[in-house]
Amino acid sequence: MAPRPSDTHRPTIIDVAELAGVSRQTVSRVLSDHPRVAPTTRARIEEVIEDLGFRPNRMARALVTKTSLTFGVASVDMRNLHFAETCSGLQAAAREGGYHLVVTELDPDDDRGIGTLETLLTLGVDGIVLFPSMVSGTDLESFVNSNGCCLVMIGRGAKIPGVVSIALDELAAAQAILNHLTEKGKRRVGLLMNEMFPRFIHTRYEALHRTIEETTGQSKVPVEAARPTIDNGRQAAMRLLAADPDIDAIVAFNDTMAMGAMRGCHDLGLRVPEDIAIVGYDGIPYGEVTLPPLTTMVQDSFGMAGAAFKAMLTCIKEGSPLEGEVHLWPPQLLIRGTT
Amino acid sequence: MAPRPSDTHRPTIIDVAELAGVSRQTVSRVLSDHPRVAPTTRARIEEVIEDLGFRPNRMARALVTKTSLTFGVASVDMRNLHFAETCSGLQAAAREGGYHLVVTELDPDDDRGIGTLETLLTLGVDGIVLFPSMVSGTDLESFVNSNGCCLVMIGRGAKIPGVVSIALDELAAAQAILNHLTEKGKRRVGLLMNEMFPRFIHTRYEALHRTIEETTGQSKVPVEAARPTIDNGRQAAMRLLAADPDIDAIVAFNDTMAMGAMRGCHDLGLRVPEDIAIVGYDGIPYGEVTLPPLTTMVQDSFGMAGAAFKAMLTCIKEGSPLEGEVHLWPPQLLIRGTT
DNA sequence: GACCCTAGAGTGAACGTTCACATGATGTCA
DNA sequence: TGACATCATGTGAACGTTCACTCTAGGGTC
Numbered sequence: 001m002a003p004r005p006s007d008t009h010r011p012t013i014i015d016v017a018e019l020a021g022v023s024r025q026t027v028s029r030v031l032s033d034h035p036r037v038a039p040t041t042r043a044r045i046e047e048v049i050e051d052l053g054f055r056p057n058r059m060a061r062a063l064v065t066k067t068s069l070t071f072g073v074a075s076v077d078m079r080n081l082h083f084a085e086t087c088s089g090l091q092a093a094a095r096e097g098g099y100h101l102v103v104t105e106l107d108p109d110d111d112r113g114i115g116t117l118e119t120l121l122t123l124g125v126d127g128i129v130l131f132p133s134m135v136s137g138t139d140l141e142s143f144v145n146s147n148g149c150c151l152v153m154i155g156r157g158a159k160i161p162g163v164v165s166i167a168l169d170e171l172a173a174a175q176a177i178l179n180h181l182t183e184k185g186k187r188r189v190g191l192l193m194n195e196m197f198p199r200f201i202h203t204r205y206e207a208l209h210r211t212i213e214e215t216t217g218q219s220k221v222p223v224e225a226a227r228p229t230i231d232n233g234r235q236a237a238m239r240l241l242a243a244d245p246d247i248d249a250i251v252a253f254n255d256t257m258a259m260g261a262m263r264g265c266h267d268l269g270l271r272v273p274e275d276i277a278i279v280g281y282d283g284i285p286y287g288e289v290t291l292p293p294l295t296t297m298v299q300d301s302f303g304m305a306g307a308a309f310k311a312m313l314t315c316i317k318e319g320s321p322l323e324g325e326v327h328l329w330p331p332q333l334l335i336r337g338t339t
Numbered sequence: 340m341a342p343r344p345s346d347t348h349r350p351t352i353i354d355v356a357e358l359a360g361v362s363r364q365t366v367s368r369v370l371s372d373h374p375r376v377a378p379t380t381r382a383r384i385e386e387v388i389e390d391l392g393f394r395p396n397r398m399a400r401a402l403v404t405k406t407s408l409t410f411g412v413a414s415v416d417m418r419n420l421h422f423a424e425t426c427s428g429l430q431a432a433a434r435e436g437g438y439h440l441v442v443t444e445l446d447p448d449d450d451r452g453i454g455t456l457e458t459l460l461t462l463g464v465d466g467i468v469l470f471p472s473m474v475s476g477t478d479l480e481s482f483v484n485s486n487g488c489c490l491v492m493i494g495r496g497a498k499i500p501g502v503v504s505i506a507l508d509e510l511a512a513a514q515a516i517l518n519h520l521t522e523k524g525k526r527r528v529g530l531l532m533n534e535m536f537p538r539f540i541h542t543r544y545e546a547l548h549r550t551i552e553e554t555t556g557q558s559k560v561p562v563e564a565a566r567p568t569i570d571n572g573r574q575a576a577m578r579l580l581a582a583d584p585d586i587d588a589i590v591a592f593n594d595t596m597a598m599g600a601m602r603g604c605h606d607l608g609l610r611v612p613e614d615i616a617i618v619g620y621d622g623i624p625y626g627e628v629t630l631p632p633l634t635t636m637v638q639d640s641f642g643m644a645g646a647a648f649k650a651m652l653t654c655i656k657e658g659s660p661l662e663g664e665v666h667l668w669p670p671q672l673l674i675r676g677t678t
Numbered sequence: 679g680a681c682c683c684t685a686g687a688g689t690g691a692a693c694g695t696t697c698a699c700a701t702g703a704t705g706t707c708a
Numbered sequence: 709t710g711a712c713a714t715c716a717t718g719t720g721a722a723c724g725t726t727c728a729c730t731c732t733a734g735g736g737t738c
Contacts, residue, residue: 010460010486053485055457055458055460055461056461057402057461057463058461058462058463059398059401059402059407059462059463060402062398063396063398063399063402068398070441070462073442077427078417078423078424078426078427078430079420079423079424079427081418081420081423084417084418084420084423085417085418087417087442088416088417088418088444091417091442091443091444092444095443095444100441100443100458100462101441101442101443102409102439102440102441102442103412103426103430103440103441103442104430104434104439104440105427105430105431105434118394119394119439121349121394122394122395122396122397123397123398123409123439124396124397124398146392147349229624230624230625230627230628256624259625259628260628262628263628285568285569285595286569286598286625286628288569289569289598289599289601289602289625289628289629290628290629290630291629291630
């Protein structure tokens with residue numbers, strides 16, 4: 001047998017109270033740093049807590065306070081490094097603030113992921129951080145309305161009543177990319193987008209499309225869409241170039257697709273960046289190991305995560321912003337070898 | 340105002356009971372699919388539940404059942420793609436089984452991460468999945484003992500009483516790598532390890548070290564250690580080669596370091612794989628975009644995650660294995676361009 | 679008709695906390 | 709000395725469930 005037989009009974013606040021010869025409430029006051037406890041009593045209680053290894057049951061506490069110091073994270077795919085980094089940042093910020101994270105992945109095939117969000121609420125989370133999903137703005141609005149829930153969205157800069165959005169300034173980002181590409185003498189730009197773009201208002205696609213039209217004067221912007229994996233990126237790039245061989249620059253939805261595009265161009269015997277320039281989004285570390293290293297629109301995932309947590313806290317304290325709130329992040333183009 | 344003014348009062352089981360004209364217990368029986376409820380009553384209650392949008396409060400339920408259908412994940416770093424994939428797999432398995440995940444990162448500088456695990460317990464998790472950490476086996480054992488907690492560890496194949504370990508069969512993996520390298524005519528192998536290896540029993544290091552000695556007959560195996568980032572990998576590889584220029588193969592702790600090593604070799608003017616072979620671990624997707632693509636020891640993160648969840652379930656049902664349990668995963672060497 | 683069995687439903691208590699209020703002791707001021 | 713404020717602590721109820729009982733009505737068996 002082990003040193004302590006672990007009678008599977010975690011000590012409760014009452015055990016502490018009895019051992020210290022006080023009432024539960026006094027112990028509770030010590031736990032919440034209430035001022036009106038005599039120093040000697042406090043010391044005695046703290047000693048008992050230490051001895052017993054007592055830790056307050058956060059569920060019981062949450063049941064009465066209606067605050068769990070926990071929030072939910074709903075992500076489309078944690079395997080996407082940009083989201084993983086954001087999660088990591090959220091986790092760091094949360095820990096700092098005494099919060100915990102319940103992480104869920106949304107089913108990418110579920111058009112209305114609202115059910116997932118509601119399940120999170122039954123777990124008692126104080127709020128939800130949502131990564132870009134198929135869930136429509138109106139669905140989100142009514143979700144917030146009928147649940148009185150704090151909702152922060154990262155990655156989609158839409159103004160939705162009751163929701164705080166934190167996102168890259170897509171228009172400025174698109175402009176920065178196109179300025180750079182035209183400076184490099186590129187004249188005809190194709191897009192490799194995330195397959196979900198036809199399904200909801202995709203700000204990145206719209207920003208790029210519009211900026212390309214304005215900058216290069218292309219009448220029709222070539223686009224291919226696929227789930228953002230390396231191989232899909234490769235195939236989509238090859239389709240793009242087969243349909244329009246004059247393309248001399250590709251902007252991809254993210255770095256993963258961009259890497260696939262590099263592969264595709266290589267397979268077609270095109271030189272990067274001489275024959276064709278390639279730009280990704282996110283700035284994941286692996287972009288630096290390709291040959292040549294990938295030019296990319298960096299997303300400050302840690303910064304955004306920190307801002308998301310801060311927004312969540314103020315939302316919890318002051319309620320959801322009635323008008324909706326949008327925090328745009330300035331673009332930061334990391335110019336490396338593919339342009 | 341919104342359609343439903345959301346008086347911030349989520350309906351409770353009592354609201355349902357009153358509206359359906361039954362007692363709470365009957366509603367509870369419907370929720371838990373208890374057989375002894377009259378079909379008509381059941382139908383009526385289900386209708387009210389639907390109408391009200393009632394969802395049972397899982398915290399209240401957990402408080403009495405002592406089962407939250409939630410488990411904790413303690414990871415060193417979610418930004419590591421292998422861990423991110425494992426998290427994703429855990430999440431998928433958990434969702435399938437009606438469970439949820441609370442994710443925490445362990446502070447890499449905290450030698451005894453036990454505090455983090457205890458905090459998870461106060462959140463009411465039914466068990467904890469731990470990624471390789473600095474926490475020592477004896478600490479884990481006494482943690483499990485004194486808390487009666489289910490603990491599954493992924494990535495460290497140590498036999499610890501009360502703990503289920505799921506890990507790559509490191510010895511077989513090392514042998515597979517060395518067989519392959521010697522077949523390719525490599526004679527002198529250097530190691531690029533994770534900086535934490537001196538601090539605890541590092542099975543990967545030990546397996547490689549031993550196998551290299553046995554296979555190549557090297558008297559002393561050159562090693563460099565660093566935190567596994569690309570740039571650290573590059574620098575460590577350069578140090579390794581500066582100290583021992585005869586090295587013709589490098590085995591890295593993971594793919595990220597291996598990519599850094601490729602960089603370092605490139606900087607030194609060495610050809611990969613002709614002058615020097617490089618092998619990584621994990622099999623992350625980005626290993627395929629390097630030039631040449633990286634040879635790597637694949638880790639089936641999804642499979643391991645699934646096994647971890649399964650182990651967790653049986654542990655919850657039957658209690659921790661007294662003896663400790665080790666599930667070794669067979670090695671799978673993905674031979675690509677760097678060897 | 680007395681007996682037991684069973685299906686269907688309800689009741690009080692418990693889970694481990696905190697909240698709102700009550701209590702008693704001590705101190706302060708006129 | 710009385711009135712009142714303040715400090716330190718205690719008490720009952722509540723949070724939203726489930727568990728272990730109890731209760732009732734109806735039916736079958738002998």
